[in-house]
Amino acid sequence: MSSDRESQWSLETTALLVEISGDGLWECPALDPENPLDPGATVHFSSRFHELLGHEKGALPPVAGSWLEAIHPDDRARVEEARRARMKDPTTSNSVEYRVRTRQGEERWWLEFGRVLSGAGPGRVRVAGVVRDITEARRELNLLQRRCDMLERVQEVARVGGWEVDLATQKAYWTKETYVIHEVPKGFDPDLEGGIHFYAPEHQPLITAAVEGCMRGEPYEVQLDLITYTGKRLRVHATGRPRIENGKITRIFGSFRDITEETQREEALRAQLALIEEQQRAIRALSTPILQLWDGIITLPLIGTIDAERAAQIMDSLLGEVVRVGARYAILDLTGVVAVDMTTADQLVRITRAVALLGAEALLCGLTPLVAQALTDLGVDLTPFRTHRNLQEALRACLRDVTRR
Numbered sequence: 001m002s003s004d005r006e007s008q009w010s011l012e013t014t015a016l017l018v019e020i021s022g023d024g025l026w027e028c029p030a031l032d033p034e035n036p037l038d039p040g041a042t043v044h045f046s047s048r049f050h051e052l053l054g055h056e057k058g059a060l061p062p063v064a065g066s067w068l069e070a071i072h073p074d075d076r077a078r079v080e081e082a083r084r085a086r087m088k089d090p091t092t093s094n095s096v097e098y099r100v101r102t103r104q105g106e107e108r109w110w111l112e113f114g115r116v117l118s119g120a121g122p123g124r125v126r127v128a129g130v131v132r133d134i135t136e137a138r139r140e141l142n143l144l145q146r147r148c149d150m151l152e153r154v155q156e157v158a159r160v161g162g163w164e165v166d167l168a169t170q171k172a173y174w175t176k177e178t179y180v181i182h183e184v185p186k187g188f189d190p191d192l193e194g195g196i197h198f199y200a201p202e203h204q205p206l207i208t209a210a211v212e213g214c215m216r217g218e219p220y221e222v223q224l225d226l227i228t229y230t231g232k233r234l235r236v237h238a239t240g241r242p243r244i245e246n247g248k249i250t251r252i253f254g255s256f257r258d259i260t261e262e263t264q265r266e267e268a269l270r271a272q273l274a275l276i277e278e279q280q281r282a283i284r285a286l287s288t289p290i291l292q293l294w295d296g297i298i299t300l301p302l303i304g305t306i307d308a309e310r311a312a313q314i315m316d317s318l319l320g321e322v323v324r325v326g327a328r329y330a331i332l333d334l335t336g337v338v339a340v341d342m343t344t345a346d347q348l349v350r351i352t353r354a355v356a357l358l359g360a361e362a363l364l365c366g367l368t369p370l371v372a373q374a375l376t377d378l379g380v381d382l383t384p385f386r387t388h389r390n391l392q393e394a395l396r397a398c399l400r401d402v403t404r405r
Contacts, residue, residue: 021132025048025049025128025130026045026130029042030124030125031120031127033125037076039064039068040063041064043063043064043067045067070102072098072099072101082096086114086115087116093113095111097111097112097138109133109138160258161176161177161178162253162254162255163254165192167249170191184228198227211240214252215249219239222239223263224236239254290318293395294395296326296329297328297329297331297398298318299333299395300314300317300318300330300332302336304337305344306337307347314347315350319358323358328361329401330355330361330363331395333365334366335366335368336366337368339374340375341378345380363388363394364382
């Protein structure tokens with residue numbers, strides 16, 4: 001095969017391969033380098049170039065103006081800048097991305113490659129290149145960028161960062177929020193050992209053991225304290241997982257979340273609940289004030305309604321006090337009880353019987369007419385119990401018993 005035939009075959013093959021790739025070919029045989037956007041300059045377009053702009057083969061006039069008209073007006077300055085740069089450095093190729101509008105009115109993204117070639121006349125340059133439709137690639141890139149932006153915003157709101165360590169190089173990779181949580185300066189280059197040293201000294205053995213276990217294939221999830229670059233102490237929730245490739249653990253990765261505020265809220269809530277519990281204990285103590293009137297004689301003033309829960313508290317307190325002081329008499333003063341129902345009456349009977357089981361006697365006093373009438377209407381039998389008009393009479397009765405003995 002002759003050299004000319006080999007050259008021709010090579011050009012035809014190259015053109016065919018470019019067409020197969022989906023790119024469009026163009027050539028400007030004689031362009032004024034001072035006017036790279038000359039609309040009257042002759043340009044040869046391949047059939048694929050025509051297709052990319054929505055034209056039939058040969059329908060696009062072979063001048064630069066037919067191409068320039070399709071370029072989005074907002075992108076023409078960028079195209080001109082790229083083409084002028086191409087003229088200044090004819091030894092290399094350059095590229096530019098821009099939007100075009102097809103004959104059907106559809107907006108597409110193109111990537112243009114071009115280079116200055118030899119063979120033009122005086123004061124002219126020969127330029128050739130390809131154009132590639134990158135619309136779908138741009139959409140994918142924009143979607144990916146949007147997802148990355150959204151992920152960064154979510155991480156920022158949730159104070160969650162990500163990390164990965166290449167076990168072959170010990171190189172660590174952090175997401176943006178991980179840098180923010182650590183409060184490191186711009187340009188900080190993380191690695192595995194340095195990341196561990198951010199943890200509080202007392203927690204470094206724990207995270208070291210967890211990471212070493214992850215390198216052996218054991219996931220971990222821990223809550224530890226971390227000291228930021230600026231010295232701030234944080235509580236963090238850290239996780240780690242192994243990445244296995246071809247049966248070998250090559251990387252470990254995980255998440256990193258600042259839970260300082262969450263932990264502080266939980267601690268504040270626990271403290272508040274403890275305070276409420278303490279206040280409730282104080283209220284219960286005030287609601288069952290047991291007084292020692294005399295040696296072996298105690299009294300319990302009852303106020304308000306006595307439900308099952310309060311009756312249990314009264315019984316616990318009263319029985320405990322009977323045992324503690326060795327009381328022989330326990331006076332239940334009902335002066336503050338304005339109304340009774342069957343539940344209240346039943347609880348009173350239970351309390352007095354429980355006192356009797358401890359060897360003491362329960363006396364009732366201070367029954368108002370309404371309470372006495374209610375107990376009668378309910379059919380409550382109080383004959384087994386001594387009742388007195390008021391606390392003074394009940395105390396005198398107890399003292400008389402003590403004197404007789």
